[in-house]
Structures are given as structure tokens and as C-alpha cells.
Amino acid sequence: MPTDVNSGLATLSDQLILATVLLYVFAMIAYALDLGFGRARKVTAAGEPVAVGAATAAVTAKAGAVQTLDRPGGAPGTGEDAGSERAGDGTLPGEGARDAGPAAAAPPAWAARAGTVAVALSWLGWAANLGAIITRGAAVGRWPWGNMYEFVVAICFAAMTAFLVMQARQPVRFLGAFVSVAAALGLGFAVRYLHVQAGPVVPALNSYWIAIHVTAAICASGLFIVAGVSGVLFLSRGDGPSRLPGRAELEQVAHRAIVIAFPIWTFAVIAGALWADKAWGRYWGWDPKEVWSFIAWIAYAAYLHARATAGWRGRAAMIVQLVAFGCLLFNLVGVNIFLSGLHSYAQVP
Amino acid sequence: MTTTEEIQTDLGRPAGLGPLGWLRWAWRLLTSMRTALILLFLFALASVPGSIYPQRSISPDRVAKYFKDSPGLAAWLDRLWLFDVFTSPWFAATYLLLFISLAGCVIPRAAAHLRELRRKPPAAPRNLSRLPQHASFASSEATVESLAALLRKKRFRTVTGPGWVAAEKGYLRETGNLLFHVALLALLLAVGAGGLYGYRGNVLLVEGNGFANTVAAYDRYIPGQRVSSDSLEPFSFTLSDFQATYVASGDRRGQPLDFSARLRVTDRPGARERPYDLRVNEPLEVNGTQTYLLGHGYAPTFKILDGKGQVAFEGPVPCLTADQTTYMSECVIKVPDAQPDQLGFLVRFLPTTVPAQDGSYVSIFPGAANPTAQVFAFSGDLGMNSGEPQSVYQLDTKKLKPLVMGFKTKPLAVGETLPLPGGAGSIQLTGVREWISLQIAYDPGRVPALVAAALAVLGLVLSLTVRRRRVWVRVTDGDGEARTVDVGGLTRTEGGAGFAEEFSQIVTALQGPEAGRPASPQGVKDAH
Ligand code: HEM
Numbered sequence: 060m061p062t063d064v065n066s067g068l069a070t071l072s073d074q075l076i077l078a079t080v081l082l083y084v085f086a087m088i089a090y091a092l093d094l095g096f097g098r099a100r101k102v103t104a105a106g107e108p109v110a111v112g113a114a115t116a117a118v119t120a121k122a123g124a125v126q127t128l129d130r131p132g133g134a135p136g137t138g139e140d141a142g143s144e145r146a147g148d149g150t151l152p153g154e155g156a157r158d159a160g161p162a163a164a165a166p167p168a169w170a171a172r173a174g175t176v177a178v179a180l181s182w183l184g185w186a187a188n189l190g191a192i193i194t195r196g197a198a199v200g201r202w203p204w205g206n207m208y209e210f211v212v213a214i215c216f217a218a219m220t221a222f223l224v225m226q227a228r229q230p231v232r233f234l235g236a237f238v239s240v241a242a243a244l245g246l247g248f249a250v251r252y253l254h255v256q257a258g259p260v261v262p263a264l265n266s267y268w269i270a271i272h273v274t275a276a277i278c279a280s281g282l283f284i285v286a287g288v289s290g291v292l293f294l295s296r297g298d299g300p301s302r303l304p305g306r307a308e309l310e311q312v313a314h315r316a317i318v319i320a321f322p323i324w325t326f327a328v329i330a331g332a333l334w335a336d337k338a339w340g341r342y343w344g345w346d347p348k349e350v351w352s353f354i355a356w357i358a359y360a361a362y363l364h365a366r367a368t369a370g371w372r373g374r375a376a377m378i379v380q381l382v383a384f385g386c387l388l389f390n391l392v393g394v395n396i397f398l399s400g401l402h403s404y405a406q407v408p
Numbered sequence: 409m410t411t412t413e414e415i416q417t418d419l420g421r422p423a424g425l426g427p428l429g430w431l432r433w434a435w436r437l438l439t440s441m442r443t444a445l446i447l448l449f450l451f452a453l454a455s456v457p458g459s460i461y462p463q464r465s466i467s468p469d470r471v472a473k474y475f476k477d478s479p480g481l482a483a484w485l486d487r488l489w490l491f492d493v494f495t496s497p498w499f500a501a502t503y504l505l506l507f508i509s510l511a512g513c514v515i516p517r518a519a520a521h522l523r524e525l526r527r528k529p530p531a532a533p534r535n536l537s538r539l540p541q542h543a544s545f546a547s548s549e550a551t552v553e554s555l556a557a558l559l560r561k562k563r564f565r566t567v568t569g570p571g572w573v574a575a576e577k578g579y580l581r582e583t584g585n586l587l588f589h590v591a592l593l594a595l596l597l598a599v600g601a602g603g604l605y606g607y608r609g610n611v612l613l614v615e616g617n618g619f620a621n622t623v624a625a626y627d628r629y630i631p632g633q634r635v636s637s638d639s640l641e642p643f644s645f646t647l648s649d650f651q652a653t654y655v656a657s658g659d660r661r662g663q664p665l666d667f668s669a670r671l672r673v674t675d676r677p678g679a680r681e682r683p684y685d686l687r688v689n690e691p692l693e694v695n696g697t698q699t700y701l702l703g704h705g706y707a708p709t710f711k712i713l714d715g716k717g718q719v720a721f722e723g724p725v726p727c728l729t730a731d732q733t734t735y736m737s738e739c740v741i742k743v744p745d746a747q748p749d750q751l752g753f754l755v756r757f758l759p760t761t762v763p764a765q766d767g768s769y770v771s772i773f774p775g776a777a778n779p780t781a782q783v784f785a786f787s788g789d790l791g792m793n794s795g796e797p798q799s800v801y802q803l804d805t806k807k808l809k810p811l812v813m814g815f816k817t818k819p820l821a822v823g824e825t826l827p828l829p830g831g832a833g834s835i836q837l838t839g840v841r842e843w844i845s846l847q848i849a850y851d852p853g854r855v856p857a858l859v860a861a862a863l864a865v866l867g868l869v870l871s872l873t874v875r876r877r878r879v880w881v882r883v884t885d886g887d888g889e890a891r892t893v894d895v896g897g898l899t900r901t902e903g904g905a906g907f908a909e910e911f912s913q914i915v916t917a918l919q920g921p922e923a924g925r926p927a928s929p930q931g932v933k934d935a936h
Pocket residue numbers: 204205206207210263264269272273276327328330331332333334335336338339342343344348349352353390391401402403404
């Protein structure tokens with residue numbers, strides 16, 4: 060077990076984190092400009108996005124298939140992001156109709172570019188974040204999630220990754236401003252309150268399970284954060300026209316993220332149980348961390364159930380989702396600070 | 409229990425029914441999905457106090473402290489089982505109700521699903537253009553058979569009738585959903601069985617000593633209700649050596665890096681001895697019984713002569729670690745056989761001793777770099793014959809006369825002897841050994857629980873990702889060669905967004921080589 064810490068790399072990692080925070084903040088500003096001054100989203104009175112699919116698909120069945128295919132999962136008609144690049148090329152008759160509304164006055168030229176700049180900035184920030192994680196890991200010669208600081212940094216990275224992957228495949232750029240804020244705040248909190256010098260871990264954490272259990276927890280948490288952000292937007296946005304996308308769309312983003320995250324979370328809990336079986340001599344012992352991961356699990360299961368049950372769709376399901384998100388955050392942060400348990404990484408400086 | 413295809417049970421109250429009617433109504437209420445959901449929530453809610461109040465099964469010392477700090481409140485909390493949440497009657501009640509509700513919900517549904525699996529997809533509705541997904545194209549050669557074959561190639565289950573094909577796919581969704589819930593039931597059962605038929609216990613073992621797996625050898629033994637003491641796996645082992653490594657310098661100085669206990673294990677009486685390196689995260693397993701390394705500490709060895717010059721005590725004394733960062737430890741030695749007076753000692757063991765500025769001595773590192781022992785000696789009556797149980801870690805000094813006291817006397821190094829005043833004898837620090845604490849556990853439910861959990865995840869993934877969908881095709885003869893093919897599609901599941909794409913792919917495939925002709929998947933409306 061290596062005990063030497065490469066302090067050059069460790070310092071580099073700390074600096075990269077600062078760069079990441081800055082880049083996320085700049086990205087957030089650019090996203091906000093795009094959202095505020097860029098091409099407005101057209102929303103019908105009912106809050107449903109206008110369907111473009113009907114008209115565009117009329118080209119041919121084949122073209123229709125291709126056209127919908129390159130936005131997998133994106134319901135036809137939810138496309139707005141794609142529209143800003145394609146508008147005006149005349150091949151998509153549906154787009155013309157969308158510009159008719161009063162909000163569609165041509166945006167200033169700089170604003171049209173804000174969105175692209177924002178995406179570029181957040182990819183840069185993402186790369187810096189990744190660099191910080193890799194250099195930290197290389198500095199100490201182990202998986203770089205051995206304490207709260209490293210864990211929170213990794214979760215912010217996962218949230219940003221989830222968002223960037225999603226926005227590359229679906230028109231969800233509007234989320235950018237909010238996910239960047241969340242990631243920047245998370246990193247800022249980690250740097251300010253949780254930072255510890257790079258170093259070796261205690262024997263309990265020196266196991267390959269860290270790669271399985273904690274990585275899964277991190278991935279799931281990143282996705283849950285994207286869902287949580289959509290949930291907050293859903294509730295803060297009224298039913299009327301808004302620069303934000305329609306409620307149906309927000310709900311869909313949240314649902315999609317949770318459907319992916321939930322099995323990963325289940326896996327993380329089970330892997331935790333397997334590790335506990337190796338490390339603590341029992342696979343489940345109602346340790347506070349176990350209790351709260353179980354509670355968060357149930358709450359997300361309840362969200363999935365609620366959505367499937369008539370009468371609970373929309374607002375009520377979204378509230379259940381946010382309750383679940385609250386449990387998740389409490390488990391990730393609160394349990395370590397307020398309740399003592401066996402999770403030995405949990406010491407907060 | 410859920411899905412959109414949920415058959416909502418009617419929970420209307422029975423009007424003027426006999427006891428049987430009420431019973432049936434109660435059963436339906438209990439096994440409805442809404443109740444299961446509420447119970448699931450209650451179950452989660454019920455576990456919250458278990459994470460807030462200290463639990464007897466996990467940290468009995470913190471419960472004791474709670475009782476000391478606020479006895480009035482603690483007594484009330486205790487009356488509500490708040491220190492034993494996970495074994496409390498009300499927790500068991502939610503757990504049992506949830507179990508019954510799940511079972512009552514899953515079993516009839518599994519039966520219904522089995523019937524469903526054998527049923528054919530329903531015939532095509534008359535007007536396909538009313539369906540959420542619809543397209544039509546002209547074709548000269550499409551027949552009901554060829555279209556059905558194409559759909560079967562896409563793994564649809566099909567039925568054909570005069571001029572129509574009905575196809576359905578995605579039965580795995582419900583299968584997955586049922587698998588998930590059945591696996592949850594199995595998981596609950598496995599956990600319960602593990603508790604009944606398993607046992608766990610703790611032992612403290614000093615280097616050089618051995619352990620044989622019998623009830624008498626445990627310091628603490630907690631059997632399940634159905635375990636008999638002679639069913640313990642008959643293995644034994646000896647601890648030959650324990651090694652701990654710590655960070656030696658820098659700001660993490662003293663942080664443990666690695667623990668390793670060298671054991672010589674005999675799997676069953678008469679078997680060949682084998683070496684085993686016991687570590688954190690690497691328990692020893694003998695036929696399903698696991699031995700875990702939990703903790704460690706120091707056991708300095710002493711030789712004590714009494715007033716008559718006879719050896720009254722010789723051997724290791726396991727000490728309690730008083731400070732986790734320096735491993736300063738506290739030990740008690742009772743020598744009831746000493747003559748003429750009984751002797752008692754309180755010892756502070758310092759693994760890496762340095763003199764402090766105020767003239768006392770402290771330990772600065774957990775490793776045994778410069779081990780010494782500070783001795784406080786007493787003589788008189790140890791009070792061991794009074795019949796009251798005594799802790800081996802406490803010395804009752806009421807009837808004892810202090811012989812040697814003081815933090816500032818130079819502690820004993822290994823090999824040094826301290827003569828006791830008044831010819832009461834002497835004490836020698838002869839060496840330093842270490843002890844380890846072990847947990848030994850047998851839980852027959854752990855592998856079934858793992859299998860159940862894995863199946864639950866599999867079922868979950870299936871039920872979340874597979875979509876149940878139906879496609880109908882109608883072929884209408886038009887004038888001359890050309891026929892019109894109408895295709896309609898329906899997904900019965902939430903989140904049908906992706907179905908639009910799949911539908912257009914299906915339409916393209918049905919068109920076959922003729923694709924490219926004008927066709928209109930009209931109203932590719934999103935189903936939701
Ligand atoms: C799902 C919520 C959970 C999260 C976010 C979580 C997170 C973590 C993290 C970050 C670590 C430390 C790894 C490190 O610092 O490098 C860890 C370790 C561990 N977790 Fe979890 N965990 C969760 C649930 C569980 C559950 C439910 C169990 C057991 C049933 C469990 C068992 C363990 C074990 C045995 C370790 C290693 C030993 C130790 O930290 O002392 N975890 N977990």
C-alpha cells in the first residue's frame with residue numbers, strides 16, 4: 060500500500076478544482092444569457108410544447124424515422140435546442156410555425172452564440188474536474204473517493220457528466236444554468252468545508268469494493284441531481300408561458316434520469332451490503348447510512364409508483380421526487396455530519 | 409405493486425355485509441397497491457428513529473450514556489422501544505403487514521400474468537387511425553401473412569384474422585415487475601431465516617493463544633432462536649502474530665494503514681493446520697462461518713512476585729485502548745493468590761513513550777516503538793469473594809491500600825522490575841503482545857439474500873426498461889393492384905415517448921423494399 064503522496068500532483072488537483080469552479084460559474088452565466096435572451100421557447104397555453112413532429116414527419120416515412128432517431132428518446136415536438144441551429148434552412152416546415160409567436164423576435168446575435176459558448180465552457184469545466192479527480196488519484200495511488208471531500212467532488216463531476224451527455228442527445232440545454240450552479244456550489248462547499256490533504260486511507264477502505272460500491276453511488280447521485288434540478292424548475296415554473304420549457308418536458312427529463320439512476324442506486328446499496336458482509340461481519344445492520352439509503356430508495360420507488368398511478372402524475376409525483384431527493388442529500392451529507400455510524404470515510408474535518 | 413396496467417381494485421365499503429364480507433373487504437384493502445405504498449412509506453418512516461437514537465444492538469455503550477445523561481427521557485424512549493427500533497413490535501408490525509400486503513398482491517397477479525402469457529393479442533380495432541400511432545402506405549404485394557412474418561421477425565407475438573394482423577410485445581415488463589416483487593418477498597424471508605438460524609459472537613484473542621468454536625469460548629454469544637449450541641462449526645485457530653502498520657510521519661502520522669493477523673487454522677478436529685492471513689475486508693471462512701477482524705490493542709506481559717517471593721501471576725494482560733490516536737491503554741491486574749495480602753494493579757500502557765514537559769509521560773504514536781507501563785499498585789482485599797460480579801477491566805479500590813502511585817514516576821520499560829514497598833512483592837514488565845477482537849458469525853440467509861437481491865435488480869431493470877406495446881395492421885384491397893396497408897400502434901406504458909421512433913421503424917420495415925414511396929405516419933402524436 061503506497062503511503063507516499065505526490066504533493067506536486069496533489070497541489071495540481073487542488074488548483075484544477077478552483078479552475079473547475081470558475082469555469083462552471085462562467086458556463087452558468089452563458090447558459091443564463093442563452094436562456095434569457097436567446098431564442099425563446101414557444102409554449103402553448105396548456106404548457107405543452109408545440110408538436111413539430113406531425114409536419115416534419117410528412118416528408119417521408121423513412122426521413123421521419125431518421126429525423127426522430129437522431130434525437131433518441133426525445134418526443135417529437137419537444138425539440139427546441141435543435142431548432143436554434145436548424146431554423147431557417149427551410150427543410151423543416153414545422154419550425155416556421157414556431158416563430159410566429161410574439162416571443163420570437165429575433166434574438167441579438169451575441170445571444171444566439173451564448174448557448175454554444177456555454178456548452179463549450181461546461182465541457183472545459185468538466186475536463187478540469189476530471190483532471191482534478193485523476194491527479195488526486197494519481198497523487199495518492201488509490202481510488203480518488205476516500206473521504207467526504209473527494210466524494211463530493213466526484214458527485215459534482217457525475218452530475219455535470221449526466222447533464223452533458225443528456226444535452227448532447229436531447230434538447231435540454233435549458234438545464235445547463237441550473238446544473239452548473241448546483242455543481243459550482245457543491246464544489247465550493249467541498250473546498251471550503253470538507254477539504255483535507257491528499258493521503259492514504261484507513262484499512263477498512265482499502266478494498267476493491269470501493270471501486271464498485273462508491274462508484275455506483277456516485278453515478279446514481281449525479282443523475283438524481285439532474286432529476287432534482289428539473290423537479291425544482293417544475294415546481295417554480297407556473298403553467299403559463301415561460302422561458303423555461305413546459306412542465307411535461309421537465310417531468311420527462313426528471314423521469315428519464317431517475318429511471319436510469321434508480322437501478323444504479325439499488326446496485327450501490329446491494330454492493331454496500333456485500334462490502335459490509337466482508338468488512339463488518341453482517342450485510343445489513345441498520346447503521347444510519349444504511350437506514351437513510353434505504354429511505355431514499357423507498358422514496359424514489361414511491362416516485363416511480365406514484366407516476367404510474369393515475370391521479371398522482373405531475374405535481375404530486377414531482378413533490379415525491381423532491382422528498383426523495385431531500386432524503387438522498389441528507390444521506391450524502393447530513394448523515395455524516397449529524398449521525399455517527401460505521402462509514403469511516405465520513406469524518407468531516 | 410404497480411404498473412400502469414394496475415388493476416385498480418374497487419375499495420368501496422361493503423354495504424351491510426356479514427363478517428365474511430368485512431373480512432374480504434379488509435383483505436382487499438390490505439392487498440391493494442395504495443396500501444402497499446403507504447406501508448412501504450411507513451416502513452421507511454419507522455426506521456428513521458433507529459438512525460437518530462443509539463441502538464442497543466449496535467452501540468450499547470451510547471445507550472447507557474443516554475440513560476446516564478437524561479434518565480427520565482431515556483425511560484420514556486425505552487418504553488417506546490426507541491433503543492431497539494429494529495426489533496420492536498411496532499417495527500415488526502409494519503414489516504409483517506407489508507409482507508402480507510405484498511404477498512396478497514403478488515400471488516394473484518402472478519397467476520393473472522401466467523394466463524395473460526398464454527393469451528393471444530386482441531383483434532385489431534376497427535379504426536386504426538384513432539390510435540395514438542398511425543400510418544398507412546400503399547403496397548402491391550403485402551399480404552397478411554407476409555406482414556405477420558415481418559412482425560414476428562421483430563419478435564412480436566402475432567395473430568392474424570381476415571385482413572388484419574394483431575401483434576404484441578414486451579411481456580417481459582410484467583414478468584420483471586413480478587420478479588422484482590417476488591424477489592423482495594424472498595429477500596425478507598432470507599433475512600428472517602438468517603436471524604433465526606444464525607448466530608454471532610465476539611472473542612478477544614491474545615497473540616500466542618488459540619480459540620475453538622464452542623459457546624464457552626465466546627466472550628459474548630448471540631444465537632438465533634433456532635440455533636443449538638452443538639451445531640457450531642467445529643473449527644479452531646491460533647493467533648501466531650499480529651501486525652499493524654501506521655503512517656510514520658507527516659500530518660497523518662499515526663493513521664493506521666494495514667492490519668494483519670496471522671492465524672493457524674484447523675478446519676475440523678484432526679484436519680491439517682493451514683495458515684491464514686486475516687485482514688480487514690478479508691474474513692476467514694470455514695464452511696459458511698465467517699471470522700472477522702474487528703479491533704486490536706495491547707496486552708503487555710507481567711511477572712508478579714508476592715510478599716513470600718512466589719510467582720503469583722505471569723502472563724499477558726489485555727488492556728483497553730483509552731486513546732485511539734496514541735493507543736495509550738489502561739489495564740487492570742488482579743492477583744487474588746498473592747500472599748499474605750491480595751495485590752491489585754492499575755496500569756497505563758504507553759506504546760511509544762516520551763516524557764512530557766510537566767514531568768509526566770505520554771504516548772505519541774500507536775505503534776510499540778518504546779513501550780512502557782506506568783504502575784499503580786494496591787494491596788488488601790480485592791473484594792472478589794463478595795459474590796458480586798466484577799468487571800475484569802475495573803479495580804474496586806474501596807478496601808485496598810495504595811502502595812505505589814503517581815504519574816510522574818518513570819514508567820517501567822520491558823525487562824524492568826518495580827519492587828513494591830514494604831516487601832509486598834514486585835512487578836516486572838516482561839514483554840509486549842497484542843490482542844485482536846474478532847466477530848464470528850454464521851448467517852445461513854446471506855447467500856439466498858444476495859440471490860434475491862440480484863433477482864430484484866434484474867426484475868427492476870426489466871420492468872423499468874421494457875415497454876409493453878401493440879401493433880395492428882389492416883390490409884384493404886383497393887382498385888386494381890394496389891392495396892392500402894394501415895398500421896396502428898399503442899403502448900400501454902407510461903413514458904411512451906420512444907415508441908414513436910420504434911413505430912416509424914416498424915412501418916419502414918413493413919413497407920419492405922418499397923419504402924421511399926410516399927406514406928404518412930399521420931399524427932405521430934405522443935401518447936402521453
Ligand atoms: C447508498 C448510499 C450510500 C452511499 C452514498 C455510500 C457511500 C459510501 C462511501 C463514499 C464509502 C467510502 C468509500 C471511501 O470513502 O472511499 C462507503 C464505504 C462503505 N459502505 Fe457505503 N454508502 C452507501 C450505502 C451503504 C450501505 C447501504 C451499506 C451496507 C449495507 C454500505 C456499506 C459500506 C461499507 C462496508 C463501506 C466500507 C467500509 C467503511 O467505510 O468503513 N454502504 N460507502
